[in-house]
Amino acid sequence: MDLLRSFFMEDYLEGSRFTARYNLGESGARPRTVGELLTGSGVSPQQAMDTFLSTLLRDSPNWGRADLRDLVAAMHPGTTRDNVLITTGTSEALLLLFRQLRPRKVALAWPAFQLLYELPMQQGAEIVRLPVRWDSRGVPSVDTGEWLALLERESPDVVIINNPHNPSGLVLEPELLERVSRWVDASGATLVGDEHYRFLSSDTEVLGATVYRPGTRSFVTGSFIKCLGCPGLRIGWCVGDTAMLARMQNEKNYTTHTVNPVTEWISHEVLKDLGSSVLTEAREDWRRNRRALASFLGRSQGVYGVAPAGGLVTCIGVRGVAGPKEFEAKLQALGEAGVFVLPLSAMEHGEPSGTHPLERGHGFRLGLGMSPERFPEALEAIERATRG
Numbered sequence: 001m002d003l004l005r006s007f008f009m010e011d012y013l014e015g016s017r018f019t020a021r022y023n024l025g026e027s028g029a030r031p032r033t034v035g036e037l038l039t040g041s042g043v044s045p046q047q048a049m050d051t052f053l054s055t056l057l058r059d060s061p062n063w064g065r066a067d068l069r070d071l072v073a074a075m076h077p078g079t080t081r082d083n084v085l086i087t088t089g090t091s092e093a094l095l096l097l098f099r100q101l102r103p104r105k106v107a108l109a110w111p112a113f114q115l116l117y118e119l120p121m122q123q124g125a126e127i128v129r130l131p132v133r134w135d136s137r138g139v140p141s142v143d144t145g146e147w148l149a150l151l152e153r154e155s156p157d158v159v160i161i162n163n164p165h166n167p168s169g170l171v172l173e174p175e176l177l178e179r180v181s182r183w184v185d186a187s188g189a190t191l192v193g194d195e196h197y198r199f200l201s202s203d204t205e206v207l208g209a210t211v212y213r214p215g216t217r218s219f220v221t222g223s224f225i226k227c228l229g230c231p232g233l234r235i236g237w238c239v240g241d242t243a244m245l246a247r248m249q250n251e252k253n254y255t256t257h258t259v260n261p262v263t264e265w266i267s268h269e270v271l272k273d274l275g276s277s278v279l280t281e282a283r284e285d286w287r288r289n290r291r292a293l294a295s296f297l298g299r300s301q302g303v304y305g306v307a308p309a310g311g312l313v314t315c316i317g318v319r320g321v322a323g324p325k326e327f328e329a330k331l332q333a334l335g336e337a338g339v340f341v342l343p344l345s346a347m348e349h350g351e352p353s354g355t356h357p358l359e360r361g362h363g364f365r366l367g368l369g370m371s372p373e374r375f376p377e378a379l380e381a382i383e384r385a386t387r388g
Helices: 008-014 034-039 045-054 066-074 089-101 114-121 144-154 174-187 242-252 261-271 277-299 324-336 375-386
Strands: 084-087 105-110 126-131 158-162 190-195 218-222 236-239 313-318 363-367
Touching: 034 045, 034 261, 034 277, 045 261, 066 084, 066 236, 066 261, 084 089, 084 242, 089 114, 089 190, 089 218, 089 236, 089 242, 105 114, 105 144, 114 126, 114 158, 126 144, 144 174, 158 174, 174 190, 277 375, 324 375
Parallel strands: 105 126, 105 158, 158 190, 190 218
Antiparallel strands: 084 236, 218 236, 313 363
16 A cells, blocks of 8 residues: 555644634534533433543453444444444544455545545555536536446446535435445445434434445445534444454554543443434534525625535535635635635645536535534624625
8 A cells, every 4th residue: 555645634624623713614513522422412420420430441342342333233224233343433444444445446426535535546546536516506416327327437346425425515315326326236346335424414314324235245434423523532433244344353453453442431322312412402503504504605795505415514615716816815815704614625626627616626615513603603704704
């Protein structure tokens, strides 16, 4: 495996994530404390203190706590704990999985989160871009026929489905997912689902759909840490074939080895009741910020786009921008207004020949992770900085 390049997005985020007045560059929910997670999951402060202070700081089981694996399995119909490997975040799960798959050609929606293509690319894989398009209003979409034609022509051996999609905020249609799954089965390829936003992918259900199907060459990685604003918890999982997970776990023995037992305890408490107040509150914050963003974009004279269908990010275009210099000037104005956003160039997105400004990279990823009380204030700061 070749040396990994700089993680462009992370380098950009690190420069302002702790100092910006309005941090809209992140892809997770507003930060929550350990106390919020536990009390919102039905654990009293006394119970939390007693459990924390009595937790032995020994190794957890190599595969993860059995009861935690049971809870993850229950979110993926047809699986058991033998189909679940607990990892230190989804980044580790994806690293271990790609090292075992060793793909020659990988197809995924573009633009994309760098880790999803960087890991296979540095193993020598070719990347096939399945395009996301935007219309004149900044509404994203994908063309099922175009995707299937690309798959048929390029014949990738791994197809990655990031759903909801980062950075567009798209939730892929069930018909598209079904047709891609059928193509994968017929071709003998492997389907990898990145489902980090699954808890914020449906307006009516706590859990959105999963692309994992028992008995097929499919794997999914997931977590709740972005949806609940606790990325520092570093918990994730991979669901799939037991033999493949065993090979991944063997490599895990050489790196993180096991997940912190305190992290596993907190994660078990969070996942044991999907109707808990902490999950309910997170979903209500998400809905409130989506409504606020939709209302704002409906009247904005400085920017355009739509609220995400799922997840906590969307792509926003800037009105009156004809080229890179004008866009850089708007970014500077946003920074001076205390607004931190992630330019699409930090996700290596931008084609000079693109037919839409967002396809040319003249836009930014907007996160919806601020508290609903402050989010409208941040949006008005965007308007002042970009209007005119």
